Amino acid sequence: MIITLVDIALLTFMGATAFAILRLRSLFAVVMLSGVYSLLAASMFVALDAVDVAFTEAAVGAGISTVLMMATLALTGERERPSRHTPYVPLAVVLITGAALIYATFDMPPFGAADAPVNLHVAPRYLNDSFAEVGLPNVVTSVLASYRGYDTLGEVTVIFTAGVAVMLLLGGRKGDDAGIKNEPPEDDTGADDGGSAA
Template identity: 65%
Template sequence: MSELVFVGLFAMLVLTAIAAIRLTDLFAVVIMFSVYSLLAASLFVAMDAVDVAFTEAAVGAGVSTILMLATLVLTDRWEKPRKNKALLPLVVVSITGAVLLYGTLDMPDLGDQNAPIHQHVAKRYLSDSGHEIGVPNVVTSILASYRGYDTFGELIVIFTAGVGVMSLLGGRRKKKKVENNDT
């Protein structure tokens, strides 16, 4: 049953991606990206990764869609028709895709308990976090306590992103105010 859900969601994911590539109406493309994120979030829920699904739904389907729409307001709604046939990019993409598919042959099956990722520290987290951290959500205890350094790093990445965007795009309002005062 769950395999059927996975296959259905993945098929819809692929269809959405193709539709996003084929469409020339950029507004529709942005909405397609939003649908793509929502489908990805549903996949994460189906795989019991609710924390990731939560983030994907909020950031991917929500905030980034708004940001892309805000960008669209500043540019044109319609994509310019392409004249030249993109043969070289097609070859490059096909080769890259084939190599990536070849790479997946070595990967463990979905939900395989003997996969290396489940053999390393995951066992210790699952068995010991209950009395070491005392927090029912193991994801939270890994993120905030066992991997506190990494989360601090992530927070600084977000901080840097905010500072970068503010220094590149911010300060526009002051200029507008001056213009308004003149008129």
């Protein structure tokens, strides 16, 4: 019962933080609240038995993302201007989508059901056989690194790619793209070459 209360309290806090993020115009406050939101999510994941996920969310969401967003704000400014559009169309889209999804949850297995379809297919095999096959107590690590090692290789490659892409975008010095703006003269010389060849 206490667990249920903790769950409900944390989820309600998450909802409230999300609404505050939506309403606030000061981006500094928004970024700080998104750190709070990540920390709440991490606590929620602990309550839902996902300790590895909680650990990652606390380190990544509350730590690294907040630092990166602060660094971005230092470069871009921290006030959001009010939008000139009316919010009715997005609001209608969001409400209809939300209503459809909530209607769909009534077909889902109840929260915490041991016989839900998700829990019947491969999970029992991992839980029963992984200790004999891989020999690690932490099933999440054995699935991550051994059973689904190929998947994780892909994820590591995604991080590698993101690192390379950020290097491409921000690695040069500011104003290095002046060369791109000077393209028309280069085109002229190209045309001259063509002319001489003709």
